[in-house]
Amino acid sequence: MCSILPMLSPQTTDRVREVADIEDIVNEYVPLKKKGQNLWACCPFHNEKSPSFSVSPAKQIYKCFGCGKAGDPIQFIMDIEGMSFTEAVRHLAQRYGIEIEEERERTPEQRRALSEREALFMALNYAKDFFIDQLKTPEGRAIGLSYFKERGFTPEILEAFDLGYAPDSWDALLTAAEKAGLQRDVLLKAGLVLQKEGDAERVYDRFRNRVTFTIHNVSGKPIAFGARILTQDKKQPKYINSPETEIYHKSDVLYGIFQAKKSIKAQNNCYLVEGYTDVISMHLAGVENVVASSGTSLTENQIKLIKRFSNQVTVLFDGDAAGIKASLRGIDLILEGGLHVKAITFPDGDDPDSYARKVGPAAFREYLAQAPKDFVRFQIDLFQEEAAKDPQARVALIQTLLTSISKIGDG
Ligand SMILES: [Zn+2]
Incomplete structure (x- = not known):
C-alpha cells in the first residue's frame, strides 16, 4: 500500500526543532550518564562495551565517536526508528503536542x-x-x-x-x-x-x-x-x-534563548539582562536561565517567546535610579503580557557582569536567590525617598503603581 503524505509546513518543523529535547529523547532509548559538559551512553547504533555515544544538551546534538552517527533530535529519530524526515517530524510533533500543519503545493514565489x-x-x-x-x-x-x-x-x-x-x-x-x-x-x-x-x-x-x-x-x-x-x-x-x-528581526529575538530555554523551563523563571556579556557571565556563574533584550525594552514578540517556557521574568537592572525609572514602562508591557515580574538591582552601579566577576559564582547565585522583589514592592522602594519629602511625588508614585497593577490581568 502506498500513501502519499501531504507536505508539512515549515512552521511545524520549526516548532518541533524549538521544543524537542535531545536528552529526553535519547534517554528513552539508552540511559545517559553525565560526564563533564556532555552526557554519555553505549551507542544504540553499534555494538560496544564502553560509551562513545555523546549527547550535548547545550548544542542539542548527539554524536558517536565509534560509528560516526551524529545529528539533531529529528535525525536521531530518523536513525533509530528508521523513519523519513517527515515521519520523524510527525512523530516528535505528536510526542510534544504540536499541531501538525499540512501544506498545499507551493507556488513558485513561495x-x-x-x-x-x-x-x-x-x-x-x-x-x-x-x-x-x-x-x-x-x-x-x-x-x-x-x-x-x-x-x-x-x-x-x-x-x-x-x-x-x-x-x-x-x-x-x-x-x-x-x-x-x-x-x-x-x-x-x-x-x-x-x-x-x-x-x-x-x-x-x-x-x-x-x-x-x-x-x-x-x-x-x-x-x-x-x-x-x-x-x-x-x-x-x-x-x-x-x-x-x-x-x-531584532525585536523578535532574545540573545541566549537557545542556550537558556531548557533551564528557563526547569527553573520556571527567566532572568532578563541587557548585554551579551551579562548573559555569558551568568552562565559562567552557573546561572543558565538568562536572556538579553539587547538594550531596548522588551517587545510583545519577545514576551511571547519567554512565555513558551515560563510565566515568570526577573529583570536585572543595572545603573542608577534614573535609568531604572526610564525602563519601567517596558515592565508594564511584560505585566500586560501576563507574566509575573520580579526585579533585582545591584549595589554601587554594578551590572550583572561586573557584579558576578566581583563577588564570584557562589555569592552571585546567593544574591540572585535573595534579592528579588515583587514588582510593586520594587517600585515603592525606588520612589520612596522622594515620595517621603514631596507630596506630589507621592501622588505620582501611587499613579505609577496603579498603572502597573491595572496591567496585571490576573485578579
Ligand atoms: Zn556508534
Missing part, C-alpha cells in the same frame, strides 16, 4: 522565498564557522582568544555560544565565502558584507577586527552577529550588529 531564506541561513552558518576558525590563527589567538580568556570565558562557553573573531581585513570573510561557493548577493542580503556608498562594485566585510557574538534563533540556528571592538578607537562604536534581514 518556493523562491523559502530557498532565499535557506540561502541566508547557510551564509550565516558559514560566517559563524569562519569566525570560530579565526580564533585559531595567530592574529585571532593574540587578539580575540586572549580577550575571551582575560574575561574568564572557558572553552565550553566559547563553544556553547559560538564566539569568534573577525580579522583585521576588508575582505577576509568575503573572499573565503565566495571561494566556498556562496553568492555575493546572498552575503549582502545576510548583512555580512556591505557595498561602498556610490560604488556598488566595492564590497567589503561588515565585521572587522572585532570579537563576534553569534545570535541564534530559538532552535539554535545562527541568524545574526554582534561584534565588539577591542581597540581604544573612540571613533568606532563599541558594538556593531547585523542589520535587519529576512531571517533576523
Whole structure:
C-alpha cells in the first residue's frame, strides 16, 4: 500500500526543532550518564562495551565517536526508528503536542522565498564557522582568544555560544565565502558584507577586527552577529550588529534563548539582562536561565517567546535610579503580557557582569536567590525617598503603581 503524505509546513518543523529535547529523547532509548559538559551512553547504533555515544544538551546534538552517527533530535529519530524526515517530524510533533500543519503545493514565489531564506541561513552558518576558525590563527589567538580568556570565558562557553573573531581585513570573510561557493548577493542580503556608498562594485566585510557574538534563533540556528571592538578607537562604536534581514528581526529575538530555554523551563523563571556579556557571565556563574533584550525594552514578540517556557521574568537592572525609572514602562508591557515580574538591582552601579566577576559564582547565585522583589514592592522602594519629602511625588508614585497593577490581568 502506498500513501502519499501531504507536505508539512515549515512552521511545524520549526516548532518541533524549538521544543524537542535531545536528552529526553535519547534517554528513552539508552540511559545517559553525565560526564563533564556532555552526557554519555553505549551507542544504540553499534555494538560496544564502553560509551562513545555523546549527547550535548547545550548544542542539542548527539554524536558517536565509534560509528560516526551524529545529528539533531529529528535525525536521531530518523536513525533509530528508521523513519523519513517527515515521519520523524510527525512523530516528535505528536510526542510534544504540536499541531501538525499540512501544506498545499507551493507556488513558485513561495518556493523562491523559502530557498532565499535557506540561502541566508547557510551564509550565516558559514560566517559563524569562519569566525570560530579565526580564533585559531595567530592574529585571532593574540587578539580575540586572549580577550575571551582575560574575561574568564572557558572553552565550553566559547563553544556553547559560538564566539569568534573577525580579522583585521576588508575582505577576509568575503573572499573565503565566495571561494566556498556562496553568492555575493546572498552575503549582502545576510548583512555580512556591505557595498561602498556610490560604488556598488566595492564590497567589503561588515565585521572587522572585532570579537563576534553569534545570535541564534530559538532552535539554535545562527541568524545574526554582534561584534565588539577591542581597540581604544573612540571613533568606532563599541558594538556593531547585523542589520535587519529576512531571517533576523531584532525585536523578535532574545540573545541566549537557545542556550537558556531548557533551564528557563526547569527553573520556571527567566532572568532578563541587557548585554551579551551579562548573559555569558551568568552562565559562567552557573546561572543558565538568562536572556538579553539587547538594550531596548522588551517587545510583545519577545514576551511571547519567554512565555513558551515560563510565566515568570526577573529583570536585572543595572545603573542608577534614573535609568531604572526610564525602563519601567517596558515592565508594564511584560505585566500586560501576563507574566509575573520580579526585579533585582545591584549595589554601587554594578551590572550583572561586573557584579558576578566581583563577588564570584557562589555569592552571585546567593544574591540572585535573595534579592528579588515583587514588582510593586520594587517600585515603592525606588520612589520612596522622594515620595517621603514631596507630596506630589507621592501622588505620582501611587499613579505609577496603579498603572502597573491595572496591567496585571490576573485578579
Ligand atoms: Zn556508534
